[in-house]
Amino acid sequence: MAYDAFLAERVESTLVRLGVDFEAKKMMGGLCFMVNGKMLCGPIYNKKRELHVLMIRVGEEFAQQALGKEGVYPMDFTGRTMKGYLFIGLEALDREEELDYWLKACLKFNETLKD
Secondary structure (H helix, E strand, C coil), X not given: CCCCHHHHHHHHHHHHHCCCCCEEXXXXXXXXXXXXXXXXXXXXXXXXXXXXXXXXXXXHHHHHHHCCCCCEEECCCCCCCCCCEEEEEHHHCCCHXXXXXXXXXXXXXXXXXXX
């Protein structure tokens, strides 16, 4: 499997608990959670770093501030960093509160996106 199924279950459970209306789609070798038709996050396997990560979409400003945190990496699928996106390593998602923090940041940014 190209992504961590347990992480996918945790993300799905958290979104349900938060009362979020979402859709899960397989794409980019992983699973993508969509809210309001827009990419929110998704567990994938990062071949470059050889580890499972949660790809998140949080916007450029938040991403720049978060880059100094442990387990946070720039998102670079093709060798080019994608602005506003991050990879969060599993070590930064151990506790429920940590996953909540990152998903709430994604949801906050998602609210700012136009239809």
